[in-house]
Amino acid sequence: MKASQFLLTALPALLPLAIIIGSQQPCEAKIGEQISVFRAKTASRLKFRTQESRGAQVNYRFAFPLTPDEETRCPGFATGITVTVAGGKIVGQSMAIRMGDAYDEGRMLAARRSLDFILEAIGKPKSTSQTEDAQQLASIKSAIEQALISNPQNIQFPGFPQRSKLSCSPDGDLLVAVLPPIEQAPPGSYMQGPPR
Numbered sequence: 406m407k408a409s410q411f412l413l414t415a416l417p418a419l420l421p422l423a424i425i426i427g428s429q430q431p432c433e434a435k436i437g438e439q440i441s442v443f444r445a446k447t448a449s450r451l452k453f454r455t456q457e458s459r460g461a462q463v464n465y466r467f468a469f470p471l472t473p474d475e476e477t478r479c480p481g482f483a484t485g486i487t488v489t490v491a492g493g494k495i496v497g498q499s500m501a502i503r504m505g506d507a508y509d510e511g512r513m514l515a516a517r518r519s520l521d522f523i524l525e526a527i528g529k530p531k532s533t534s535q536t537e538d539a540q541q542l543a544s545i546k547s548a549i550e551q552a553l554i555s556n557p558q559n560i561q562f563p564g565f566p567q568r569s570k571l572s573c574s575p576d577g578d579l580l581v582a583v584l585p586p587i588e589q590a591p592p593g594s595y596m597q598g599p600p601r
Contacts, residue, residue, distance in 0.1 A: 434447075434486070434488050434495050434498050434525070434526060435495065435525065435526060435527075435528050436495055436496065436497070436498075436526055436527065436528075436567055436583065436585050437494055437495065437496075437585075438494065438495050439493055439494055439495075440463075440465065440488065440490045440493060440494070440495060441493070443488065443495060444465075447467070450469070450470070451467040451468070451469060451486075452467060452468045452469070452470065453465070453466075453467055454466040454467060454468055454485070461491055461492075462489055462490065462491045462496070463489075463490045463491075464487050464488070464489050464490075465487070465488045465490065466485065466486070466487050466488075467485060467486050467487075467488070468485045469484055469485065469486075471483065475514065478507065478510050478514070479504075479505040479506065479507040479510040479511045479514055480505055480506045480507070481503065481504075481505035481506045481511075482502075482503065482504060482505030482506075482507075482510075482511050482514055482515075483502070483503045483505070484500055484501065484502045484503070484518055485500070485501055486498055486499065486500045486501075486522075487499045487500075487501075496585050497582065497583060497584045497585060498522075498526055498582070498583050499580060499581065499582040499583070500518070500519070500522050500580070500581040500582075501574065501578050501579070501580055501581075502515045502518060502519070502578060502579040502580075502581070503578050504578075504579065512546060512549060512550070513546070515549055515579055516542050516545045516546040516549055517542065519545050519549065519571065519579070519581045520541055520542055520545045522581055522583070523545075523560060523569045523581065523583055526567065526569075526583035527562065527565045527567040527569070527583065528565070529562055529565055545560075548560060548571050549571060549579060551571075552571040552572050552573050552579060552580075553573050553577070553579060554573075555573055557570060557571065557572035557573075558570070558571040558572075566585075566586035567583055567584065567585060567586060568583070568584045568585075568586070568587075569581065569582065569583050569584075570582045570584070
């Protein structure tokens with residue numbers, strides 16, 4: 406397997422993730438980054454929704470405004486993110502995507518948003534090769550199709566320890582989660598995965 410490819414495997418269970426609906430542009434959140442830095446650099450384009458404490462963790466929920474082009478191409482398409490913070494640092498994030506009314510266009514937008522979201526979260530630069538980008542996009546689109554038929558997917562890029570999971574909410578929305586490596590997850594959190 407080349408270093409530019411990523412691993413894609415089925416997940417045993419659906420992650421319970423919060424859904425906030427808005428639209429999507431890259432969110433600029435990186436695992437390990439200070440939440441204050443993230444909030445400062447995204448304040449002009451993300452709409453803060455809520456903040457919820459869960460023990461030592463705090464979930465910040467944001468919505469993204471739709472671009473006029475997205476509204477025209479795919480009415481009803483929407484995304485939002487939840488950034489999970491422990492000790493002032495981002496330890497995980499999730500994105501919910503409602504596909505909208507245009508089936509094919511919604512899936513293409515979802516694939517692009519999901520790939521950009523995952524790459525940004527793990528700190529992997531987007532490929533400058535159109536061929537490699539197209540291959541990654543096709544793989545993500547395939548993973549989305551599987552996730553939407555209740556077959557959750559796990560994505561991990563070689564050289565990047567973070568875990569990315571694609572699944573489907575009970576409402577049929579796509580859920581994308583980026584979690585820290587198991588050994589860096591906050592103790593006792595769902596981010597550590599199932600007991601071994």
